[in-house]
Amino acid sequence: MHEDDGQIRRMCSDAGARGKHRDGRETEGAGHGALLLEVQPPSDRSQAQGFRTNAQTVRNKVNDTVHTLEDDVVIPGLPNSLDIITGPATNTRRNAWPPANGDTQTPPSERERALDSTDVARHWEANAEAWTRQARSGFDIFRDAVNTPAFMAQLPAIQGREGLDVGCGEGSNTRQLARRGAKMMAVDIAPTFVRHAQETECKDPLGIEFRVGDGMALPFVEESFDFVTAFMSLMDMPDPQRALREANRVLRSGGFLQFSILHPCFVPPHRKVLRRRNGKTRAIEIGDYFATTTGRVDTWWFSMLSRKQRQKVAPFQTPIFHRTLSQWIDLVVGAGFAIEKLGEPTAGTAPGRREAVLEDTEVAPLSLIVLATKRRAVSGPSPAPTP
Numbered sequence: 046m047h048e049d050d051g052q053i054r055r056m057c058s059d060a061g062a063r064g065k066h067r068d069g070r071e072t073e074g075a076g077h078g079a080l081l082l083e084v085q086p087p088s089d090r091s092q093a094q095g096f097r098t099n100a101q102t103v104r105n106k107v108n109d110t111v112h113t114l115e116d117d118v119v120i121p122g123l124p125n126s127l128d129i130i131t132g133p134a135t136n137t138r139r140n141a142w143p144p145a146n147g148d149t150q151t152p153p154s155e156r157e158r159a160l161d162s163t164d165v166a167r168h169w170e171a172n173a174e175a176w177t178r179q180a181r182s183g184f185d186i187f188r189d190a191v192n193t194p195a196f197m198a199q200l201p202a203i204q205g206r207e208g209l210d211v212g213c214g215e216g217s218n219t220r221q222l223a224r225r226g227a228k229m230m231a232v233d234i235a236p237t238f239v240r241h242a243q244e245t246e247c248k249d250p251l252g253i254e255f256r257v258g259d260g261m262a263l264p265f266v267e268e269s270f271d272f273v274t275a276f277m278s279l280m281d282m283p284d285p286q287r288a289l290r291e292a293n294r295v296l297r298s299g300g301f302l303q304f305s306i307l308h309p310c311f312v313p314p315h316r317k318v319l320r321r322r323n324g325k326t327r328a329i330e331i332g333d334y335f336a337t338t339t340g341r342v343d344t345w346w347f348s349m350l351s352r353k354q355r356q357k358v359a360p361f362q363t364p365i366f367h368r369t370l371s372q373w374i375d376l377v378v379g380a381g382f383a384i385e386k387l388g389e390p391t392a393g394t395a396p397g398r399r400e401a402v403l404e405d406t407e408v409a410p411l412s413l414i415v416l417a418t419k420r421r422a423v424s425g426p427s428p429a430p431t432p
């Protein structure tokens with residue numbers, strides 16, 4: 046599998062320049078005109094309650110996409126980790142016009158077409174610099190406090206095994222896998238993520254090889270790995286069936302796949318978190334569960350980003366391809382896997398973290414973790430996607 050062991054050394058010597066904070070911390074991407082985030086993420090409820098103001102501010106900027114806030118409804122939903130400030134309406138705005146990103150040049154007919162891998166790569170590449178900086182500053186609290194701990198708790202033993210992490214982002218979770226003793230390979234479709242991951246690997250080597258690659262067309266031969274992981278990336282892929290079949294193809298017989306996705310039941314195209322005036326989560330409103338999306342682009346910031354910080358950084362734009370729970374199960378089984386275990390992480394599994402936004406996960410889970418073993422090999426192209 047690691048036929049090109051010279052690649053890491055070459056990439057290390059090619060690694061781009063990094064800057065330094067005044068306090069000596071590394072400033073990833075500082076040489077690329079990046080905006081530095083100096084402020085630590087908020088951790089108490091009083092700041093979380095300030096989100097109402099945030100949401101209203103954003104509504105002014107992207108007023109085509111945000112729901113009117115009801116009297117006791119403070120914070121819109123949180124797909125991915127976070128605060129989709131353009132949340133619920135974004136989720137149903139597949140054809141919204143004018144678009145939140147101000148692109149009025151592209152005609153609606155073109156914007157409505159299904160997104161493909163190239164579109165997905167473009168969006169994630171545009172997010173990657175700011176995402177890396179913010180995630181490494183602790184703003185991705187859903188990942189760090191809820192999803193990844195639950196994922197690791199559910200993971201079978203990986204000590205001494207060869208693994209592939211698909212959609213690795215800036216590599217934080219891949220590094221956790223490597224620290225558990227696995228020999229890790231990782232791919233992501235956005236080159237900037239891979240560059241940041243590789244730079245960290247050069248600085249603090251864990252034997253990980255990071256590559257630019259598409260989870261739907263993995264650059265590895267059959268049966269290269271003992272296990273495959275994908276943290277919150279498969280729902281970002283236009284054809285998850287192909288991605289699952291690719292995972293099956295590169296797995297050795299008896300190997301396992303473990304992935305997390307936005308929970309199909311509780312983060313469908315329409316989601317809104319209803320809160321009491323004291324900030325406590327009251328309920329999650331969901332809708333459009335049966336609407337398979339082929340190119341929805343959500344616009345949002347990490348919840349923990351303050352109002353001031355949001356004025357300095359552009360929101361993320363992430364393509365999401367929603368499937369129902371039964372569709373996901375059909376896809377996993379159809380790709381030759383037997384499902385062994387499902388996980389539904391909640392902040393209850395994150396002792397010590399009481400941020401208000403994490404409480405949403407005590408009402409309903411934000412992500413679903415699936416552990417499956419390779420039952421049989423599948424070959425040939427993916428059948429046509431389910432409508």
Ligand SMILES: C[S@@+](CC[C@H](N)C(=O)[O-])C[C@H]1O[C@@H](n2cnc3c(N)ncnc32)[C@H](O)[C@@H]1O
Nearest residue numbers: 169212213214233234235259260276277278281
């Ligand atoms: C929500 S981020 C999660 C990143 C990382 N796994 C983590 O948990 O921090 C989704 C990641 O999937 C990547 N991605 C999306 N589509 C992909 C594809 N077709 N192949 C590989 N990576 C992809 C994105 O570039 C992004 O890094």
